[in-house]
Amino acid sequence: MSQINILWVDDEIESLKSQIMFLETKGYKVSALTNGYDALEFLREQVVDVVLLDESMPGITGLETLGKIKEIDQQIPVVMITKNEAENVMDEAIGSQITDYLIKPVNPNQVLLSLKKIIDNKRLVAEKTTIAYQQEFRSLFMALNSNPDYNEWMDIYKKLVYWEMEMGKTNNPEMLEVLTTQKAEANTEFAKFISRNYASWVHPKATEAPVMSHTLFREKIVPALDSEVPNFVIIIDNLRLDQWKAILPIFLESFRLVQEDTFYSILPTSTQYSRNAIFAGMLPVDIESRFPQEWKNDDEEGGKNLYEETFLADQLRRLKMDSRFSYTKVTTHNDGQHLVNNIHNLMSYPLNVIVYNFVDMLSHARTEMEVLKELAADEMSYRSITASWFEHSPLHQALKKLADKKINLIIATDHGNVRVKTPVKVIGDKQTTTNLRYKHGRNLNYEAKEVLAFRDPKDAGLPRPNVNSSYIFAKEDGYLCYPNNYNYFVNFYRNTFQHGGISLEEVIVPVARLVSK
Known part of the structure; x- marks a missing residue:
């Protein structure tokens, strides 16, 4: 030095x-x-x-x-x-x-300590983090190889996210590569775990399953509601656990964290399935049965998330809860400004549900726009850009207006996303859906070991869009590509953030409760 x-x-x-x-x-x-x-x-x-x-x-x-x-x-x-x-x-x-x-x-040591904090802080933190991760590496390896259950998988993923964020501060590319390899191995094992267990979790007679999208409201949100103060439930679309950890410090400037947890998104890990399931409190196959006019399959015309308020009202009635609530969906900057201007009026409702759609738009825009590919080149910069967005967002402005009021705040998401790197070739007919991380259709042709397939969608709690429709889900960092224009498609979508399939990043997602300070 x-x-x-x-x-x-x-x-x-x-x-x-x-x-x-x-x-x-x-x-x-x-x-x-x-x-x-x-x-x-x-x-x-x-x-x-x-x-x-x-x-x-x-x-x-x-x-x-x-x-x-x-x-x-x-x-x-x-x-x-x-x-x-x-x-x-x-x-x-x-x-x-x-x-x-x-x-x-x-005294001299006081001055020395001050200088070390200023000059050597990053180096000392990097050295300590590297040593600590090296010690943790073996216990994570053992945990991965000890047939973890769904709770242990949540703990493993939380630890991987913790070390990924700590390692991001160290500027140690060699150790970051070791961690990246360990996370990839974890995703391989997690995909096997989901493949073995998912159908039993969503079976109508299931007795043992993690909290999932369709049970989130009943199991996690309703017990966290406070009858004495207004409750605000905010669903930030497409928010990964590491992104939540990146924006949490901004929340903590105004609110106190009471509980932080994770739950499992249903498959497909995409908005029209997982978010509708959250609001309806039902699996998609049951939503279609109860609301045949409102449910839309991928290949049908019309918006796929237009009836969340209807679904939530129905769920609250089934749960025998006070049915008075407000529902706000923010998909544009003008919607956000309206939320800022209107937030005080929501204090009169016992329950306020806000759906905020920015992070999903960010991941889609990053796929299409070269400048965003540069700004969010990897997980670390993707977290950084998410934190920067939240700090300057109308959502943050609106919440700051409530910081001096007594409120109960629950933050959750519908699903996460994963950076895709490995193309998986799929052949299908014209009715096959275009999603990169999952597809359904009648004549799908694929390599069985590369995907999780449900020949009968009901086994996955999903509607059957057409006779003989089956679903397939990409695993780990795979993305589903057609043979026509294959090379263009592969290169265009490689290293983009996608959702709908099976990975720790997409499936295990945050839910947290905060209160006024």
Whole structure:
């Protein structure tokens, strides 16, 4: 590591010689000056990594010097060192973007710790994270190979997401590659697990199954409702667990996290199936039976999620709940602004359900637009762009308006998505659907080991669109491609984020409860 240059500015610099010598024995190069004017001149000509700045100096004060330092270099870290413990001085220094604040007399180790936090923080965190993951690697490997049940799979995926996000901070491509390989192995095993168990979970007489889309409201949302305050249930479409973790800190500025959990999206992991199932509290095959006019199959004309409010009203009646609720769907920026302007009026309802459609639009737009492919090139940047969207979104503005009110807030999603990399060749007739992660049709031709197939859709709790219709689901990072225009199709969709199939990212998704602080 190259030598770190420190500038220490203090009108009593002579009394600090022993401290300066201590830092030099630790490998830092320290330049010492006695006043702000000389410091500013020095900084115009020299590269400095950190400035240690006395607050109380004759001529030009430390705070005045700080302001002028920021004019020279906005990014330079400045540690304010002062005898003055007055709160207004601290407030002004912090408002002027100091990096740290030390009260005199300071001992050498205090200064050293401050410098390590500023300069070595990323390196030290990266080293610690790498060592910790290396220790965890074996226990994750053992967990994957011990025939995990559906609860253990949720724990495994949470740990993989945790390490993926931690590893993202380390800039260690070798360890990130090891983790990526382990996650791919996990997805291989998870696809086998779903293939073995899914039909038994959705069977009408199932006695053992995870909380899934069609049982989410009954099992997770209704028990979390608070009869004393307005409840807001927000379904953010297509939100993966790692994206939820990326936006959670923004929620925590205004709300307190009470409970964080995951549940299983039904197959196909796509909006018209999983979100309708959430609102109806039924599997798609039962929705079609109860609402034959409202249910639309993939190959039918018309919107596929137009009756969520109707489905929810019916479910609330079946659950014998207060039927007064508001339903708001946000699919455009104007819808979002209307939500911001109208949010206070929703406080009069015991239950408010808001469907927010941005993340799904982001994943589809990323497929089509080159600029978004650059901005969301991989999982880390995809999380980052999601967090940036949420921070500046009408949804965040609306929730901030409620931050000082007593409310109960439940955040969930309908399904996640996965970055696809492996093309899987499928042959079908003209009636075959166009989805990349699942298809249904009458004459599907495919390699059996590459997909999960249901020849009878009812075995998967799904309607039968046509006589002899069967469903197939892509596994892991596969995407279903037709032989015609095969190479163009393969190259256009490779590395895009898709949903509808079987992967940890699509199936295991977040549900969380927060309350006002």
